[in-house]
Amino acid sequence: MIEVAGLTKKYGDLLAVKDLSFKVDKGKIWGLLGPNAAGKTTTMRILTGYLPASDGKAVVAGYDVFEQPNEVKRIIGYLPEVVPLYPEMTVVDYLKFVAEIKQVPAAKKKAAIDKSVEAAGLEPVRGRLIKNISKGFRQRVGIAQALIHDPQVLILDEPLIGLDPAQCKDIRDLIKRLKGEHTILLSTHILAEITQTCDGATIINEGMLMASGTLDEIAASVKVREGVVLKLRKGGEEAATQWRRIPGVEKVGRSDKEYTVEWSKGQDPREDLVRIAVDKGWGLLEMRSLAMNIEDLYLKIVSGGTAQ
Amino acid sequence: MNNIWTIAKKEIKTYFSSPIAYAVMFVFSALVGFFFYSIMWWFNSQAMQLAQNPTYYQQLNINQQVYSPLFGNMSIILLLMLPLLTMRLFSEEKKSGTVELLYTSPLSVWQIILGKYLASLIVLLAMLGLTGILSIFTFAFGNPELIPLLAGYLGLFLMGAAFIAVGIFFSSLTENQIVSAILTFGALLLFWVLNWASSAAGAIAKSVLDYLSIFQHFEDFTKGIVDTTHLVYYLSFIFLGLFLTHSVIQSRRWR
Numbered sequence: 430m431i432e433v434a435g436l437t438k439k440y441g442d443l444l445a446v447k448d449l450s451f452k453v454d455k456g457k458i459w460g461l462l463g464p465n466a467a468g469k470t471t472t473m474r475i476l477t478g479y480l481p482a483s484d485g486k487a488v489v490a491g492y493d494v495f496e497q498p499n500e501v502k503r504i505i506g507y508l509p510e511v512v513p514l515y516p517e518m519t520v521v522d523y524l525k526f527v528a529e530i531k532q533v534p535a536a537k538k539k540a541a542i543d544k545s546v547e548a549a550g551l552e553p554v555r556g557r558l559i560k561n562i563s564k565g566f567r568q569r570v571g572i573a574q575a576l577i578h579d580p581q582v583l584i585l586d587e588p589l590i591g592l593d594p595a596q597c598k599d600i601r602d603l604i605k606r607l608k609g610e611h612t613i614l615l616s617t618h619i620l621a622e623i624t625q626t627c628d629g630a631t632i633i634n635e636g637m638l639m640a641s642g643t644l645d646e647i648a649a650s651v652k653v654r655e656g657v658v659l660k661l662r663k664g665g666e667e668a669a670t671q672w673r674r675i676p677g678v679e680k681v682g683r684s685d686k687e688y689t690v691e692w693s694k695g696q697d698p699r700e701d702l703v704r705i706a707v708d709k710g711w712g713l714l715e716m717r718s719l720a721m722n723i724e725d726l727y728l729k730i731v732s733g734g735t736a737q
Numbered sequence: 738m739n740n741i742w743t744i745a746k747k748e749i750k751t752y753f754s755s756p757i758a759y760a761v762m763f764v765f766s767a768l769v770g771f772f773f774y775s776i777m778w779w780f781n782s783q784a785m786q787l788a789q790n791p792t793y794y795q796q797l798n799i800n801q802q803v804y805s806p807l808f809g810n811m812s813i814i815l816l817l818m819l820p821l822l823t824m825r826l827f828s829e830e831k832k833s834g835t836v837e838l839l840y841t842s843p844l845s846v847w848q849i850i851l852g853k854y855l856a857s858l859i860v861l862l863a864m865l866g867l868t869g870i871l872s873i874f875t876f877a878f879g880n881p882e883l884i885p886l887l888a889g890y891l892g893l894f895l896m897g898a899a900f901i902a903v904g905i906f907f908s909s910l911t912e913n914q915i916v917s918a919i920l921t922f923g924a925l926l927l928f929w930v931l932n933w934a935s936s937a938a939g940a941i942a943k944s945v946l947d948y949l950s951i952f953q954h955f956e957d958f959t960k961g962i963v964d965t966t967h968l969v970y971y972l973s974f975i976f977l978g979l980f981l982t983h984s985v986i987q988s989r990r991w992r
Binding site for chain 2: 514
């Protein structure tokens, strides 16, 4: 649905996006993840036709963003980072204005407004002036305006920024409800949002592609070691020493009764670990796979290293 | 056309849902009212004095002696007021980020510009229309000629339209409304006083400066003369202003 190939954007000498390529399939919620100033907003602005690219190609639903900007604008709903609101308008007047500039036919206008008011949960503030409603509702108005012309593609730039946890959850649920009908690309610098909402993500840093795919795919591409955490009733330092001797095991860490055993990818000494523990009667209480600390993973990706 | 009207409607609503339009219209009407009153007072005293002398009394002309200076005054008030009306047109949208909504909508840049321009013209028409009330008195108690009066209003409207075109251009340049207004004032004043330098200039330079000066083209209208030269001047001024605005906005594409 969204295809970006070799996208490059220069602001004068500053290279904001460098040879970026990724793909989002129809009906997916896809994250564009990266630290601040990674080029997320620039990429989205190019996709929506707000900014021209310096080089490369971007295709949305079969339309080239640079060749057929008007077709693309018709099928994209866009929530910019700063929600584009007119504070002096009421919520409904604002949505009416957006419906008109998005070329919603006059006959369908009322239905379109009602539908997005309902989808975004704006019923309680319908007639209020935008300047008088809370930040959470403003964000919803932003989403409602992006939805108003029932676009195939939704591009949401930091939709959860500045919201409290309850509001975040609301918006997250709202985005999940929109899945299927719409293909959604959302940007964020918070990893948890990706794991909670998205089917997959493209991670960028300093304008460059770092990783792209489903979360498992990304994890697999980054992780070179695997491991387990074992819990023993007794075992002491001896267990650690014994396990270290198993071929393939690279590292055994111990904190009280918990042992972290790591090995290089491709090896699998799990059975040996357990056998020894049982033979020696250390009292194996628990074994779980070493939870990949996804936050670490992300930090690792954006700090440039792909190997540990 | 529909799109232009959508933008214009939104701008008009914004003008009237904030105090801007009311403030501008109120101050404009109050000042014009004051000038009208003082000029009328002077005209009346002239009429009283000359009442005994039929020859001179015949020469009293309300169009020339009341409306002509009044239009001159109105044009200066417009010069002071209109930049305040136009300063927010693009600056505010740039600052608040709403340009992103406009530019990612299937609207052409011309539709956006013309919509905003149309909205300001409508406010200008309302401003001028309000001063029409004053003419109720002159027509009730005097005998002014209608056609020269309308010519004067046409001149004011064209001049105001040119001012707005300059204002919209400077508004597209900056996201700061104050800067936008200051630049507009500066440019308009410069065009206003351009021919003051003409006395010192050579023959060719003089005619150029005279031609470019805004006020030079306005005077004839106040006398009731509608000359195509002046029409062409104002229309090209307007076109140039809007065209430059378009170029500024389009320049996003190659920056």
